[in-house]
Amino acid sequence: MIKKFGIIPALAGTLFASDSAWAAKYTAWWLPDNVSTFGTQVDKTFYIILAITTVIFFLVEATLLTFLIKYRNREGQKAKFIHGHHTLEIVWTIIPAAILVWLAFYQRGSWAEIKQNFPAEKDAFVVETSGQQFEWHFNYAGPDQQFGTADDIETINQLHVPVEKPVLLKISSKDVIHSFFLPEFRLKQDAVPGLVIPAWFKPLKTGVFDVACAELCGLGHYRMRGFLNVYTQSDLDTKLSELAQETEEEDIWE
Ligand SMILES: [Cu+2]
Incomplete structure:
Protein backbone atom coordinates (compact mmCIF):
# COMPACT_ATOMS: atom_id res chain seq x y z
CA MET A 1 0.00 0.00 0.00
CA ILE A 2 2.96 2.29 -0.44
CA LYS A 3 1.33 5.00 -2.45
CA LYS A 4 4.10 6.46 -4.54
CA PHE A 5 7.69 5.62 -5.21
CA GLY A 6 10.76 7.81 -5.01
CA ILE A 7 10.87 9.32 -8.50
CA ILE A 8 7.14 10.10 -8.62
CA PRO A 9 7.10 12.35 -5.53
CA ALA A 10 10.12 14.17 -6.91
CA LEU A 11 8.38 14.77 -10.25
CA ALA A 12 5.04 15.61 -8.68
CA GLY A 13 6.76 17.97 -6.26
CA THR A 14 8.19 19.93 -9.19
CA LEU A 15 4.96 19.87 -11.21
CA PHE A 16 2.62 20.85 -8.40
CA ALA A 17 4.93 23.03 -6.33
CA SER A 18 2.53 25.93 -6.80
CA ASP A 19 -0.29 24.11 -4.99
CA SER A 20 1.08 23.08 -1.62
CA ALA A 21 -1.97 21.10 -0.40
CA TRP A 22 -1.95 19.09 -3.61
CA ALA A 23 1.80 18.65 -3.44
CA ALA A 24 1.67 17.51 0.19
CA LYS A 25 -1.00 14.94 -0.60
CA TYR A 26 0.54 13.45 -3.71
CA THR A 27 4.19 13.61 -2.72
CA ALA A 28 3.65 11.75 0.56
CA TRP A 29 5.28 8.36 0.14
CA TRP A 30 3.61 6.58 3.06
CA LEU A 31 -0.05 5.70 3.73
CA PRO A 32 -2.49 8.63 3.47
CA ASP A 33 -4.24 9.67 6.71
CA ASN A 34 -7.02 7.30 7.64
CA VAL A 35 -10.58 8.67 7.51
CA SER A 36 -12.74 5.58 8.17
CA THR A 37 -13.81 3.94 11.42
CA PHE A 38 -12.15 0.61 10.61
CA GLN A 116 -19.33 -9.54 6.39
CA ASN A 117 -21.38 -7.49 8.88
CA PHE A 118 -22.93 -4.80 6.71
CA PRO A 119 -25.08 -2.02 8.17
CA ALA A 120 -28.83 -2.42 7.63
CA GLU A 121 -30.10 -0.47 4.60
CA LYS A 122 -32.48 1.52 6.78
CA ASP A 123 -29.59 2.78 8.96
CA ALA A 124 -27.23 3.54 6.09
CA PHE A 125 -26.83 5.95 3.20
CA VAL A 126 -27.14 3.68 0.18
CA VAL A 127 -25.50 4.35 -3.18
CA GLU A 128 -25.51 2.07 -6.22
CA THR A 129 -21.99 2.19 -7.59
CA SER A 130 -20.80 0.86 -10.90
CA GLY A 131 -17.64 0.92 -12.91
CA GLN A 132 -17.64 1.51 -16.64
CA GLN A 133 -14.54 2.04 -18.79
CA PHE A 134 -13.30 4.55 -17.59
CA GLU A 135 -15.46 6.21 -14.99
CA TRP A 136 -17.45 5.57 -11.82
CA HIS A 137 -21.24 5.92 -11.88
CA PHE A 138 -23.14 6.63 -8.67
CA ASN A 139 -26.89 6.26 -8.39
CA TYR A 140 -28.87 7.72 -5.45
CA ALA A 141 -32.48 6.96 -4.58
CA GLY A 142 -33.54 10.62 -4.95
CA PRO A 143 -36.31 12.45 -3.05
CA ASP A 144 -38.68 9.41 -2.92
CA GLN A 145 -35.97 7.23 -1.28
CA GLN A 146 -36.67 4.46 -3.82
CA PHE A 147 -34.21 3.11 -6.35
CA GLY A 148 -35.25 2.53 -9.94
CA THR A 149 -37.70 5.42 -10.10
CA ALA A 150 -37.71 8.54 -12.31
CA ASP A 151 -36.27 10.81 -9.61
CA ASP A 152 -33.10 8.76 -9.08
CA ILE A 153 -30.00 10.91 -9.18
CA GLU A 154 -26.94 9.85 -11.13
CA THR A 155 -23.50 11.37 -10.78
CA ILE A 156 -20.31 10.47 -12.62
CA ASN A 157 -17.01 10.36 -10.73
CA GLN A 158 -18.50 12.38 -7.84
CA LEU A 159 -19.69 10.43 -4.82
CA HIS A 160 -21.55 12.46 -2.18
CA VAL A 161 -22.00 10.98 1.30
CA PRO A 162 -22.72 12.08 4.89
CA VAL A 163 -20.11 12.17 7.67
CA GLU A 164 -20.38 9.87 10.70
CA LYS A 165 -23.05 7.69 9.13
CA PRO A 166 -22.55 4.25 7.58
CA VAL A 167 -22.43 4.41 3.79
CA LEU A 168 -23.52 1.23 2.02
CA LEU A 169 -22.38 0.83 -1.57
CA LYS A 170 -23.79 -1.76 -3.94
CA ILE A 171 -20.92 -2.27 -6.32
CA SER A 172 -21.19 -3.67 -9.84
CA SER A 173 -19.65 -3.19 -13.25
CA LYS A 174 -21.11 -2.48 -16.67
CA ASP A 175 -18.25 -4.01 -18.64
CA VAL A 176 -15.00 -5.46 -17.28
CA ILE A 177 -13.66 -6.09 -13.79
CA HIS A 178 -12.80 -2.84 -11.99
CA SER A 179 -11.77 -2.34 -8.40
CA PHE A 180 -13.40 0.35 -6.29
CA PHE A 181 -10.66 1.82 -4.11
CA LEU A 182 -10.84 4.47 -1.38
CA PRO A 183 -7.22 4.83 -0.18
CA GLU A 184 -8.04 7.14 2.74
CA PHE A 185 -10.75 4.74 3.93
CA ARG A 186 -8.67 1.55 3.56
CA LEU A 187 -11.45 0.09 1.44
CA LYS A 188 -11.01 -1.87 -1.76
CA GLN A 189 -13.60 -4.03 -3.49
CA ASP A 190 -13.69 -5.58 -6.94
CA ALA A 191 -16.53 -4.48 -9.22
CA VAL A 192 -17.56 -7.55 -11.19
CA PRO A 193 -20.01 -7.64 -14.14
CA GLY A 194 -23.14 -9.61 -13.24
CA LEU A 195 -22.64 -9.32 -9.50
CA VAL A 196 -23.78 -6.73 -6.97
CA ILE A 197 -21.25 -6.75 -4.14
CA PRO A 198 -21.86 -4.71 -0.99
CA ALA A 199 -19.15 -2.59 0.64
CA TRP A 200 -19.44 -0.15 3.51
CA PHE A 201 -17.52 2.51 5.41
CA LYS A 202 -18.18 5.26 7.91
CA PRO A 203 -16.35 8.56 7.34
CA LEU A 204 -14.81 10.23 10.40
CA LYS A 205 -14.49 13.70 8.87
CA THR A 206 -15.75 15.89 6.04
CA GLY A 207 -13.63 16.69 3.00
CA VAL A 208 -12.78 15.57 -0.50
CA PHE A 209 -11.02 12.24 -0.96
CA ASP A 210 -9.87 10.03 -3.82
CA VAL A 211 -11.86 7.32 -5.58
CA ALA A 212 -9.57 5.17 -7.69
CA CYS A 213 -9.80 2.09 -9.83
CA ALA A 214 -7.30 -0.48 -8.56
CA GLU A 215 -7.70 -2.98 -11.37
CA LEU A 216 -5.96 -2.59 -14.71
CA CYS A 217 -9.20 -2.38 -16.68
CA GLY A 218 -8.12 -1.15 -20.10
CA LEU A 219 -6.13 1.54 -21.87
CA GLY A 220 -7.85 4.40 -20.01
CA HIS A 221 -7.40 2.83 -16.57
CA TYR A 222 -5.01 5.60 -15.49
CA ARG A 223 -7.75 8.22 -15.77
CA MET A 224 -10.48 6.24 -14.01
CA ARG A 225 -10.55 8.58 -11.07
CA GLY A 226 -13.33 10.03 -8.99
CA PHE A 227 -13.87 12.05 -5.84
CA LEU A 228 -15.55 11.19 -2.59
CA ASN A 229 -17.17 14.25 -1.06
CA VAL A 230 -18.02 13.88 2.62
CA TYR A 231 -20.50 16.46 3.95
CA THR A 232 -22.38 17.16 7.15
CA GLN A 233 -25.93 15.81 6.86
CA SER A 234 -27.42 19.28 6.22
CA ASP A 235 -24.82 20.13 3.54
CA LEU A 236 -25.48 16.77 1.90
CA ASP A 237 -29.23 17.41 1.89
CA THR A 238 -28.59 20.74 0.14
CA LYS A 239 -26.27 19.10 -2.40
CA LEU A 240 -28.72 16.27 -3.14
CA SER A 241 -31.66 18.63 -3.58
CA GLU A 242 -29.56 20.69 -6.05
CA LEU A 243 -28.78 17.49 -7.95
CA ALA A 244 -32.45 16.42 -7.82
CA GLN A 245 -33.37 19.80 -9.30
CA GLU A 246 -30.87 19.30 -12.14
CA THR A 247 -32.19 15.78 -12.79
CA GLU A 248 -35.72 17.14 -13.00
CA GLU A 249 -34.64 19.85 -15.48
CA GLU A 250 -32.82 17.28 -17.63
CA ASP A 251 -35.95 15.10 -17.67
CA ILE A 252 -37.98 18.00 -19.09
CA TRP A 253 -35.56 18.30 -22.01
CA GLU A 254 -35.55 14.60 -22.76
CU1 LIG B 1 -11.37 0.50 -13.94
Whole structure:
Protein backbone atom coordinates (compact mmCIF):
# COMPACT_ATOMS: atom_id res chain seq x y z
CA MET A 1 0.00 0.00 0.00
CA ILE A 2 2.96 2.29 -0.44
CA LYS A 3 1.33 5.00 -2.45
CA LYS A 4 4.10 6.46 -4.54
CA PHE A 5 7.69 5.62 -5.21
CA GLY A 6 10.76 7.81 -5.01
CA ILE A 7 10.87 9.32 -8.50
CA ILE A 8 7.14 10.10 -8.62
CA PRO A 9 7.10 12.35 -5.53
CA ALA A 10 10.12 14.17 -6.91
CA LEU A 11 8.38 14.77 -10.25
CA ALA A 12 5.04 15.61 -8.68
CA GLY A 13 6.76 17.97 -6.26
CA THR A 14 8.19 19.93 -9.19
CA LEU A 15 4.96 19.87 -11.21
CA PHE A 16 2.62 20.85 -8.40
CA ALA A 17 4.93 23.03 -6.33
CA SER A 18 2.53 25.93 -6.80
CA ASP A 19 -0.29 24.11 -4.99
CA SER A 20 1.08 23.08 -1.62
CA ALA A 21 -1.97 21.10 -0.40
CA TRP A 22 -1.95 19.09 -3.61
CA ALA A 23 1.80 18.65 -3.44
CA ALA A 24 1.67 17.51 0.19
CA LYS A 25 -1.00 14.94 -0.60
CA TYR A 26 0.54 13.45 -3.71
CA THR A 27 4.19 13.61 -2.72
CA ALA A 28 3.65 11.75 0.56
CA TRP A 29 5.28 8.36 0.14
CA TRP A 30 3.61 6.58 3.06
CA LEU A 31 -0.05 5.70 3.73
CA PRO A 32 -2.49 8.63 3.47
CA ASP A 33 -4.24 9.67 6.71
CA ASN A 34 -7.02 7.30 7.64
CA VAL A 35 -10.58 8.67 7.51
CA SER A 36 -12.74 5.58 8.17
CA THR A 37 -13.81 3.94 11.42
CA PHE A 38 -12.15 0.61 10.61
CA GLY A 39 -9.00 2.04 8.96
CA THR A 40 -6.83 1.85 12.08
CA GLN A 41 -7.46 -1.92 12.33
CA VAL A 42 -6.42 -2.38 8.69
CA ASP A 43 -3.28 -0.30 9.27
CA LYS A 44 -2.40 -2.24 12.41
CA THR A 45 -2.57 -5.55 10.51
CA PHE A 46 -0.46 -4.01 7.73
CA TYR A 47 2.23 -2.86 10.21
CA ILE A 48 2.33 -6.25 11.94
CA ILE A 49 2.87 -8.02 8.59
CA LEU A 50 5.46 -5.40 7.61
CA ALA A 51 7.35 -5.93 10.90
CA ILE A 52 7.37 -9.74 10.52
CA THR A 53 8.49 -9.64 6.88
CA THR A 54 11.17 -7.01 7.65
CA VAL A 55 12.71 -9.17 10.40
CA ILE A 56 12.63 -12.26 8.16
CA PHE A 57 14.08 -10.30 5.23
CA PHE A 58 17.13 -9.21 7.26
CA LEU A 59 17.61 -12.71 8.74
CA VAL A 60 17.54 -14.32 5.28
CA GLU A 61 19.86 -11.72 3.71
CA ALA A 62 22.31 -11.92 6.64
CA THR A 63 22.39 -15.73 6.37
CA LEU A 64 22.90 -15.53 2.61
CA LEU A 65 25.81 -13.08 2.95
CA THR A 66 27.42 -15.11 5.74
CA PHE A 67 27.28 -18.30 3.67
CA LEU A 68 28.53 -16.53 0.55
CA ILE A 69 31.61 -15.34 2.39
CA LYS A 70 32.17 -18.40 4.57
CA TYR A 71 31.90 -20.96 1.78
CA ARG A 72 33.45 -18.97 -1.07
CA ASN A 73 36.03 -20.58 -3.37
CA ARG A 74 39.35 -20.67 -1.56
CA GLU A 75 42.66 -22.47 -1.63
CA GLY A 76 42.28 -25.87 0.03
CA GLN A 77 38.48 -25.70 0.23
CA LYS A 78 36.44 -27.71 -2.22
CA ALA A 79 32.69 -27.33 -2.88
CA LYS A 80 30.71 -30.41 -1.87
CA PHE A 81 27.16 -31.57 -2.47
CA ILE A 82 24.83 -31.56 0.54
CA HIS A 83 21.50 -33.31 0.25
CA GLY A 84 19.45 -31.26 2.70
CA HIS A 85 18.33 -31.34 6.30
CA HIS A 86 14.92 -32.74 7.29
CA THR A 87 14.70 -31.10 10.71
CA LEU A 88 15.62 -27.69 9.30
CA GLU A 89 13.09 -28.05 6.47
CA ILE A 90 10.33 -28.99 8.90
CA VAL A 91 11.20 -26.02 11.14
CA TRP A 92 11.20 -23.47 8.33
CA THR A 93 7.88 -24.81 7.06
CA ILE A 94 6.15 -24.89 10.44
CA ILE A 95 7.19 -21.39 11.53
CA PRO A 96 5.73 -19.51 8.50
CA ALA A 97 2.63 -21.75 8.59
CA ALA A 98 2.12 -20.93 12.29
CA ILE A 99 2.54 -17.20 11.58
CA LEU A 100 -0.05 -17.36 8.77
CA VAL A 101 -2.54 -19.26 10.94
CA TRP A 102 -2.04 -16.76 13.77
CA LEU A 103 -2.58 -13.85 11.32
CA ALA A 104 -5.75 -15.48 10.02
CA PHE A 105 -7.19 -15.63 13.55
CA TYR A 106 -5.79 -12.23 14.54
CA GLN A 107 -7.56 -10.37 11.71
CA ARG A 108 -10.75 -12.45 11.81
CA GLY A 109 -12.71 -9.81 13.76
CA SER A 110 -11.73 -6.96 11.41
CA TRP A 111 -12.55 -9.04 8.33
CA ALA A 112 -16.00 -9.82 9.73
CA GLU A 113 -16.61 -6.16 10.55
CA ILE A 114 -15.50 -4.85 7.15
CA LYS A 115 -16.52 -7.60 4.72
CA GLN A 116 -19.33 -9.54 6.39
CA ASN A 117 -21.38 -7.49 8.88
CA PHE A 118 -22.93 -4.80 6.71
CA PRO A 119 -25.08 -2.02 8.17
CA ALA A 120 -28.83 -2.42 7.63
CA GLU A 121 -30.10 -0.47 4.60
CA LYS A 122 -32.48 1.52 6.78
CA ASP A 123 -29.59 2.78 8.96
CA ALA A 124 -27.23 3.54 6.09
CA PHE A 125 -26.83 5.95 3.20
CA VAL A 126 -27.14 3.68 0.18
CA VAL A 127 -25.50 4.35 -3.18
CA GLU A 128 -25.51 2.07 -6.22
CA THR A 129 -21.99 2.19 -7.59
CA SER A 130 -20.80 0.86 -10.90
CA GLY A 131 -17.64 0.92 -12.91
CA GLN A 132 -17.64 1.51 -16.64
CA GLN A 133 -14.54 2.04 -18.79
CA PHE A 134 -13.30 4.55 -17.59
CA GLU A 135 -15.46 6.21 -14.99
CA TRP A 136 -17.45 5.57 -11.82
CA HIS A 137 -21.24 5.92 -11.88
CA PHE A 138 -23.14 6.63 -8.67
CA ASN A 139 -26.89 6.26 -8.39
CA TYR A 140 -28.87 7.72 -5.45
CA ALA A 141 -32.48 6.96 -4.58
CA GLY A 142 -33.54 10.62 -4.95
CA PRO A 143 -36.31 12.45 -3.05
CA ASP A 144 -38.68 9.41 -2.92
CA GLN A 145 -35.97 7.23 -1.28
CA GLN A 146 -36.67 4.46 -3.82
CA PHE A 147 -34.21 3.11 -6.35
CA GLY A 148 -35.25 2.53 -9.94
CA THR A 149 -37.70 5.42 -10.10
CA ALA A 150 -37.71 8.54 -12.31
CA ASP A 151 -36.27 10.81 -9.61
CA ASP A 152 -33.10 8.76 -9.08
CA ILE A 153 -30.00 10.91 -9.18
CA GLU A 154 -26.94 9.85 -11.13
CA THR A 155 -23.50 11.37 -10.78
CA ILE A 156 -20.31 10.47 -12.62
CA ASN A 157 -17.01 10.36 -10.73
CA GLN A 158 -18.50 12.38 -7.84
CA LEU A 159 -19.69 10.43 -4.82
CA HIS A 160 -21.55 12.46 -2.18
CA VAL A 161 -22.00 10.98 1.30
CA PRO A 162 -22.72 12.08 4.89
CA VAL A 163 -20.11 12.17 7.67
CA GLU A 164 -20.38 9.87 10.70
CA LYS A 165 -23.05 7.69 9.13
CA PRO A 166 -22.55 4.25 7.58
CA VAL A 167 -22.43 4.41 3.79
CA LEU A 168 -23.52 1.23 2.02
CA LEU A 169 -22.38 0.83 -1.57
CA LYS A 170 -23.79 -1.76 -3.94
CA ILE A 171 -20.92 -2.27 -6.32
CA SER A 172 -21.19 -3.67 -9.84
CA SER A 173 -19.65 -3.19 -13.25
CA LYS A 174 -21.11 -2.48 -16.67
CA ASP A 175 -18.25 -4.01 -18.64
CA VAL A 176 -15.00 -5.46 -17.28
CA ILE A 177 -13.66 -6.09 -13.79
CA HIS A 178 -12.80 -2.84 -11.99
CA SER A 179 -11.77 -2.34 -8.40
CA PHE A 180 -13.40 0.35 -6.29
CA PHE A 181 -10.66 1.82 -4.11
CA LEU A 182 -10.84 4.47 -1.38
CA PRO A 183 -7.22 4.83 -0.18
CA GLU A 184 -8.04 7.14 2.74
CA PHE A 185 -10.75 4.74 3.93
CA ARG A 186 -8.67 1.55 3.56
CA LEU A 187 -11.45 0.09 1.44
CA LYS A 188 -11.01 -1.87 -1.76
CA GLN A 189 -13.60 -4.03 -3.49
CA ASP A 190 -13.69 -5.58 -6.94
CA ALA A 191 -16.53 -4.48 -9.22
CA VAL A 192 -17.56 -7.55 -11.19
CA PRO A 193 -20.01 -7.64 -14.14
CA GLY A 194 -23.14 -9.61 -13.24
CA LEU A 195 -22.64 -9.32 -9.50
CA VAL A 196 -23.78 -6.73 -6.97
CA ILE A 197 -21.25 -6.75 -4.14
CA PRO A 198 -21.86 -4.71 -0.99
CA ALA A 199 -19.15 -2.59 0.64
CA TRP A 200 -19.44 -0.15 3.51
CA PHE A 201 -17.52 2.51 5.41
CA LYS A 202 -18.18 5.26 7.91
CA PRO A 203 -16.35 8.56 7.34
CA LEU A 204 -14.81 10.23 10.40
CA LYS A 205 -14.49 13.70 8.87
CA THR A 206 -15.75 15.89 6.04
CA GLY A 207 -13.63 16.69 3.00
CA VAL A 208 -12.78 15.57 -0.50
CA PHE A 209 -11.02 12.24 -0.96
CA ASP A 210 -9.87 10.03 -3.82
CA VAL A 211 -11.86 7.32 -5.58
CA ALA A 212 -9.57 5.17 -7.69
CA CYS A 213 -9.80 2.09 -9.83
CA ALA A 214 -7.30 -0.48 -8.56
CA GLU A 215 -7.70 -2.98 -11.37
CA LEU A 216 -5.96 -2.59 -14.71
CA CYS A 217 -9.20 -2.38 -16.68
CA GLY A 218 -8.12 -1.15 -20.10
CA LEU A 219 -6.13 1.54 -21.87
CA GLY A 220 -7.85 4.40 -20.01
CA HIS A 221 -7.40 2.83 -16.57
CA TYR A 222 -5.01 5.60 -15.49
CA ARG A 223 -7.75 8.22 -15.77
CA MET A 224 -10.48 6.24 -14.01
CA ARG A 225 -10.55 8.58 -11.07
CA GLY A 226 -13.33 10.03 -8.99
CA PHE A 227 -13.87 12.05 -5.84
CA LEU A 228 -15.55 11.19 -2.59
CA ASN A 229 -17.17 14.25 -1.06
CA VAL A 230 -18.02 13.88 2.62
CA TYR A 231 -20.50 16.46 3.95
CA THR A 232 -22.38 17.16 7.15
CA GLN A 233 -25.93 15.81 6.86
CA SER A 234 -27.42 19.28 6.22
CA ASP A 235 -24.82 20.13 3.54
CA LEU A 236 -25.48 16.77 1.90
CA ASP A 237 -29.23 17.41 1.89
CA THR A 238 -28.59 20.74 0.14
CA LYS A 239 -26.27 19.10 -2.40
CA LEU A 240 -28.72 16.27 -3.14
CA SER A 241 -31.66 18.63 -3.58
CA GLU A 242 -29.56 20.69 -6.05
CA LEU A 243 -28.78 17.49 -7.95
CA ALA A 244 -32.45 16.42 -7.82
CA GLN A 245 -33.37 19.80 -9.30
CA GLU A 246 -30.87 19.30 -12.14
CA THR A 247 -32.19 15.78 -12.79
CA GLU A 248 -35.72 17.14 -13.00
CA GLU A 249 -34.64 19.85 -15.48
CA GLU A 250 -32.82 17.28 -17.63
CA ASP A 251 -35.95 15.10 -17.67
CA ILE A 252 -37.98 18.00 -19.09
CA TRP A 253 -35.56 18.30 -22.01
CA GLU A 254 -35.55 14.60 -22.76
CU1 LIG B 1 -11.37 0.50 -13.94
